[in-house]
Structures are given as C-alpha cells and as structure tokens.
Amino acid sequence: VGMTMTGVLEDRSAWSATGWCPVEKAMGIVGSRPAMLILREAFYGTTRFDDFVQRVAIAPATAASHLRVLEEAGLLERRSYQEPGARRREEYHLTESGTDFLPVMLALFQWGRRHTDTNPPITFSHTGCDAPVSTSVRCDAGHEVGLADISAALDC
Amino acid sequence: VGMTMTGVLEDRSAWSATGWCPVEKAMGIVGSRPAMLILREAFYGTTRFDDFVQRVAIAPATAASHLRVLEEAGLLERRSYQEPGARRREEYHLTESGTDFLPVMLALFQWGRRHTDTNPPITFSHTGCDAPVSTSVRCDAGHEVGLADISAALDC
DNA sequence: CAGGATCCCTAAGGATACTG
DNA sequence: CAGTATCCTTAGGGATCCTG
Numbered sequence: 001v002g003m004t005m006t007g008v009l010e011d012r013s014a015w016s017a018t019g020w021c022p023v024e025k026a027m028g029i030v031g032s033r034p035a036m037l038i039l040r041e042a043f044y045g046t047t048r049f050d051d052f053v054q055r056v057a058i059a060p061a062t063a064a065s066h067l068r069v070l071e072e073a074g075l076l077e078r079r080s081y082q083e084p085g086a087r088r089r090e091e092y093h094l095t096e097s098g099t100d101f102l103p104v105m106l107a108l109f110q111w112g113r114r115h116t117d118t119n120p121p122i123t124f125s126h127t128g129c130d131a132p133v134s135t136s137v138r139c140d141a142g143h144e145v146g147l148a149d150i151s152a153a154l155d156c
Numbered sequence: 157v158g159m160t161m162t163g164v165l166e167d168r169s170a171w172s173a174t175g176w177c178p179v180e181k182a183m184g185i186v187g188s189r190p191a192m193l194i195l196r197e198a199f200y201g202t203t204r205f206d207d208f209v210q211r212v213a214i215a216p217a218t219a220a221s222h223l224r225v226l227e228e229a230g231l232l233e234r235r236s237y238q239e240p241g242a243r244r245r246e247e248y249h250l251t252e253s254g255t256d257f258l259p260v261m262l263a264l265f266q267w268g269r270r271h272t273d274t275n276p277p278i279t280f281s282h283t284g285c286d287a288p289v290s291t292s293v294r295c296d297a298g299h300e301v302g303l304a305d306i307s308a309a310l311d312c
Numbered sequence: 313c314a315g316g317a318t319c320c321c322t323a324a325g326g327a328t329a330c331t332g
Numbered sequence: 333c334a335g336t337a338t339c340c341t342t343a344g345g346g347a348t349c350c351t352g
Contacts, residue, residue: 022268112178126295
C-alpha cells in the first residue's frame with residue numbers, strides 16, 4: 001500500500017495514541033529547550049557540568065535533571081576520570097546514539113538560520129574537502145527529494 | 157579561524173545568552189510536544205482543526221494556541237475556503253517554511269526509530285524511483301560526513 | 313465544525329544556598 | 333567542581349462548557 005505522504009494518514013486512526021511514533025518518543029527526551037541546548041553544547045564539545053550550566057544558562061538542578069535523562073536515554077555517557085595528582089572529575093560525552101543525533105541538530109540549525117532572524121557568523125565545513133556541510137533528504141539512489149516526492153507505505 | 161566542531165565553542169563565550177543560536181530560536185517555536193506533533197500531522201496531510209485535536213490527542217485550546225504560534229512563525233498558513241452550498245471552513249496548510257522543516261522531522265523520525273523502542277511499520281520512499289528516503293549530513297561535494305569530520309569556522 | 317472562555321492544576325524551571 | 337536541597341513562580345496544558 002503506497003500513497004503520497006500527504007494522504008497516508010487517513011489509513012491509520014490516531015497513531016499518536018498508540019505511542020508508536022518515533023517523533024513523539026524522541027520529543028519526550030529532547031523536546032525541551034534545556035535538553036536540546038545541552039545537546040547542542042555537547043556537539044560543540046562541552047563536557048563539564050558547570051560549563052553546561054553557564055553556556056546553556058540554566059539552573060544547576062535543571063542541568064542535573066536533563067543530563068540524567070539524556071544519560072538514561074543513552075545519548076550521553078558519564079565518565080569519571082582522574083588526572084594523576086588531581087581530584088576526581090565527571091564528564092559527559094556523546095555516545096554513538098548521541099552523535100547519531102547530529103542530522104537532527106544540524107537540520108534544526110539550518111532551518112532556524114533560514115527561517116528565523118538568527119544568523120550567526122559560523123560555517124560548518126567538511127574537514128579536508130572544505131566544502132560546507134548541510135543536511136538533506138535523499139533516497140538511496142542519491143536523488144534529493146522534497147515532500148511532494150515522498151510516498152509512505154505501510155508494511156502490513 | 158577553523159577548528160574541529162568539538163572545540164569551536166571555547167572561542168565564543170555564552171552564545172546562548174546572546175540569543176544568536178538558531179537552534180534555540182527554533183526550539184521556541186517547535187520545541188514542545190504539541191507543536192512538533194501538530195507539525196507531524198501537517199506533514200501527513202492533516203489540515204482540519206478537529207483532526208489535529210484528535211490525532212495529536214490534545215485539548216482544543218492547546219491546538220488553537222499552537223496552531224496560532226505555528227501560523228505566526230510562518231510554518232502554517234490558514235486558509236478559509238467555502239465549498240458551494242457548504243459553510244465556511246478553515247484549513248491549515250504547510251507553507252514553504254513549513255515544508256522546509258521536513259529534514260528536521262524526518263531526521264527526528266529516523267533517530268527515534270533507531271534509538272528508541274518505537275518502530276512503526278512504515279516506509280518512506282521516493283516516488284517513481286521507489287528507493288527508501290532518509291536524511292543525511294553531507295558536504296556540497298557530496299561526501300557523507302560524521303561529527304568528527306566537521307569543522308566550524310567563525311566568519312569574523 | 314472551528315474555535316474562544318474559563319478553571320484548575322501540576323510539573324518545569326529560575327534563584328539561592330549548601331555539601332562532598 | 334559537581335552536584336543536592338529548598339523555595340517559589342509561572343506557563344503549559346487538560347477538562348469542560350459555550351458560541352458563531
């Protein structure tokens with residue numbers, strides 16, 4: 001059963017109620033300002049608790065809470081480490097699941113830059129190749145596709 | 157000034173405070189469960205108020221509120237139309253800014269499917285070509301790149 | 313059918329202070 | 333530095349009822 005994306009919905013009744021939607025699940029984890037911005041910071045290389053607090057500009061309790069959620073959801077992992085002679089420290093690092101979130105983050109960044117009034121003077125480019133980096137929607141054959149060219153099929 | 161993405165942050169102090177971040181701005185608009193799911197429904201072809209209410213399973217007030225925000229933010233546009241003999245109705249349609257949100261939505265869908273326990277039996281494919289569709293991070297030269305291969309440069 | 317008005321309520325998050 | 337504890341405030345959102 002295949003039909004254009006705009007139209008497949010009529011085939012299923014209230015799938016939101018079933019809890020089947022990955023988007024919904026994802027929003028439960030990263031669907032808040034603090035969570036998303038903590039993740040943004042993680043992509044920028046932030047690993048320390050206090051840095052998250054300051055750079056996201058949130059309360060310590062909020063940071064602790066969301067860091068825990070992100071850790072439990074598997075996006076971040078907590079690492080205790082101890083430099084010789086120094087005392088013990090904690091760090092938060094992106095896991096594979098966390099780095100896998102990059103397309104979402106970059107897509108969101110791009111969308112915001114294009115459709116809001118924020119346009120920070122920063123460019124992301126491919127190391128070595130130096131060409132600018134962006135997210136795109138493509139089929140496995142390599143064609144870039146828009147919404148109108150996507151069909152949704154229920155595998156039933 | 158170019159450096160690996162993981163590391164560029166140290167160069168700017170608290171850019172979240174400046175309100176410069178597109179991600180932050182974007183989260184202000186779509187960074188809630190209702191907003192994101194309304195948008196999801198819009199991608200599936202939902203246009204009517206009551207359908208949004210039922211399929212997202214939210215209160216009318218919540219729907220009205222978020223529909224308005226999405227409209228004001230330019231993602232949705234309200235269209236009054238009147239079929240001959242019927243009374244006036246309202247519809248919400250994706251604008252260009254709205255359809256431009258597709259990469260985010262699809263990336264979020266994919267991430268959720270891969271990293272949460274939700275795996276709905278649905279496949280998105282390229283009409284005609286029939287190959288499955290997905291989001292990817294690429295440079296303009298066409299290389300698929302991961303986080304480690306991205307460098308961030310401040311254009312200053 | 314497409315909402316507006318109202319009420320209520322809880323959970324999120326800021327501020328501040330404290331601890332190992 | 334990496335949090336926890338406490339307090340307080342507000343905005344988000346559900347439920348219900350009403351209207352053009």
